[in-house]
Amino acid sequence: MSLDLSVDRSSPVPLYFQLAQQLEAAIEHGSLTPGSLLGNEIELAARLGLSRPTVRQAIQSLVDKGLLVRRRGVGTQVVHSQVKRPLELSSLYDDLESAGQRPATKVLANTVVPASAEVAAALGLAEGTEVHRIERLRLAHGEPMAYLTNYLPPGLLDLDTVQLEATGLYRLMRAAGITLHSARQSIGARGATAAEAERLAEPEGAPLLTMQRTTYDDTGRAVEFGDHIYRPTRYSFEFQLLVRS
Amino acid sequence: MSLDLSVDRSSPVPLYFQLAQQLEAAIEHGSLTPGSLLGNEIELAARLGLSRPTVRQAIQSLVDKGLLVRRRGVGTQVVHSQVKRPLELSSLYDDLESAGQRPATKVLANTVVPASAEVAAALGLAEGTEVHRIERLRLAHGEPMAYLTNYLPPGLLDLDTVQLEATGLYRLMRAAGITLHSARQSIGARGATAAEAERLAEPEGAPLLTMQRTTYDDTGRAVEFGDHIYRPTRYSFEFQLLVRS
């Protein structure tokens, strides 16, 4: 019954990470059933030839992911699954792709414009600064799903229309060496204007889902501001969140 | 310039936690300016009379919160703020209260009903099982803001209407010893039905923001399912999220 765990000391992959991966796989695969105890850390460490801190580090990473729960005096148990995606900072493109839908993108605009007051405030620039502005229509199964407007500060990235139609914006940014760190976002709803209605093939006044997001890199610099609208019959925000204790 | 950090070894508060609090306070207060280096861990440990693992644990907790960034070979720097609330599992009540608005709640229903197929699936019960059903109208400044429908499995909690009008549901659950662990939620939009429109003082067909959420405790048991609608002119979902690397 006990898992056959093992670590490869010659691998460059950290030992705690190897262990965490194996435990996660065992949980996913069903070898470790929900609610079952994991066995105490000391014994587990001895069995694997690891030290307790290393084993603890592996377990802790899974606790942070919400897969395990520790109880002092009791042990570490597997949470009754239900955990899937802990809400990452993901692009719509990645979301769609991982959902099996092959997303298509039509770039409607890719220009440089002076920043409006709202954009300037979001990006932390002076009003009127030249910023990139891209407008994209995202389709799934040939149907329009979302209308995406993004603003990027100057000199950060070469925005190639061809690339934008082939992949997501975040991938391009990561590929350019930008390390995304955090984002502030706001999700709301409102009725479609006439122009929006036409672009999304909805009647005027139809309910739309809206999302505004400012993304920051790890130096705290704003690297992107997006103002997006979604067809609620085609898309909704699904995510999981954990209680940080 | 260097902070006056200190730890109290006689305190029951863990040393790493004391240090983390002081660092966080220094960042909040501005003593540690964004972008500044934190000084290497070894020296910091020596200065405080702590070991490096303890100092690392403190720093790591702030990295997890998004306040600090570590760079190998460089050091640990303070992120250019912008970080505020990393999206907790919060109730609308708490959100409103912390925003300075004094929320009011009107309980419109508090009964026991057989679970519909949807509710049963969400709570992991058999269809037809008796569940608590509460309907609440949430107001701010006397204006209706949201219409909240919640379902709870039987035998979990005594739902007192008076308490429900005085505080939020999550607080009652926590007070009853339930440790909330995670939640799956879905945010969308649609037009208001005639009944919804009247309850929220909106015209029929008006865009509404919708949220469905199933909350689980740390054993993985579903403890609540909510089906909520919000007036988008009065409320939107604002949150911050971090990139888990």
Next chain:
DNA sequence: GTAGTTCGATTGTCCGGACATACGGATTGA
């Protein structure tokens, strides 16, 4: 029978050290 106590088990915290690894700047070489 019930309430209080003791005790084993398990995680939480903390220590001091060791070596590996990656980044950035200085140095060196073409």
Next chain:
DNA sequence: TCAATCCGTATGTCCGGACAATCGAACTAC
């Protein structure tokens, strides 16, 4: 002048141990 290399520095990983705090169950006393 520019590119490749070296090296100091700081974090990343890992070890082995020690004691404290907490939970749950068995035990005891009333």
